[in-house]
Amino acid sequence: MSTSILPDATVRVSRSDGIEARSRLLYAALALFAAKGYAKTSTREIAKAAGANIAAISYYFGDKAGLYAATFTEPFGGDPQELIAQFTAPGLPLEAALRIFMVGYLDGLKQGDIARQCMRLHMRELIDPTSEWKHAMEKDIQAPHEALASVLCRHLEVKRFDDDIHRLTFSVTGLAIQLFVMQDIVDALQPQLLGSTAQIDAWADRLVAYGLALVAAEAARRRKSSRKQEK
Structure with a gap:
């Protein structure tokens, strides 16, 4: 105007x-x-x-x-495509990729009440969607999911997405998302765990380790399944 x-x-x-x-x-x-x-x-x-x-x-x-x-799109700042470009960089070790992913996602928690409001807004959109839901799904949810799935495929030496790659991707992503969803619960039960930027950085470190454990478990499951098929 x-x-x-x-x-x-x-x-x-x-x-x-x-x-x-x-x-x-x-x-x-x-x-x-x-x-x-x-x-x-x-x-x-x-x-x-x-x-x-x-x-x-x-x-x-x-x-x-x-x-x-x-x-x-604006309260947390940044562009999801920029984060995707960082954690999908060719040749990046899995631990480094997961660290970029977790740090990027959890950074929004450092904004306190704004993070809570953003989560409530997204939950409202899930329950009572507007035209914004389709845009948010494509840009903020689907694109990062597919990008992380591609990273996991590469490190597991899987040629294409299968159901278990999607399960693993949702599980790794869920490690970060659950902190936003459960922010009020964490604050009520153990407020010190989200009480400072240092604590949020500690969460990022732990979630990288948890994510690596999930990937290792899936790799072991695939090796075991492959051996059974060879017999």
Whole structure:
């Protein structure tokens, strides 16, 4: 939308502290969408919570749908494709690949309440999907899954995905995802385990080891199955 049709005050704000104003709208929307869902959250509520002019939503995000999409992709920063490119680099040892994967995924936990809100938003989308679900599935879920499956295939010397490669991929990915899903439970039972960036880094280290153990177990299972077939 052209800035010429916005109120003069909005134009001045966008020029002087536009990044801050946009950020306030983004995080106010995240909190409200996570708590109430897309349909029950109005742009007027979001603007009020952010202390912004309602016209600023159109200026920065286009419309309510554009703002909703931004709450899925922007709070944690980074591009999933960049992370994929890093952990799928040719010749990368499996431990290094899993470390990049786990550190990249768990980094969002360091944002505390924002991580909780993002998880609640995604859970709402699972229960009551909007058009954003298909986009999130393709970019944030399917693409990383297939990329990690390819890495596991390479290290297990499997030519193509099979059901057990997918099982293993879901299991390794689940090690990281379960910390987001169970964040409130961990905080209630053992709050020190997510109480600092150092603790989250420790989780990443442990999950790399757990992931390697899962891969080793699958490799052993495949060797045993192969020997049985040869007899």
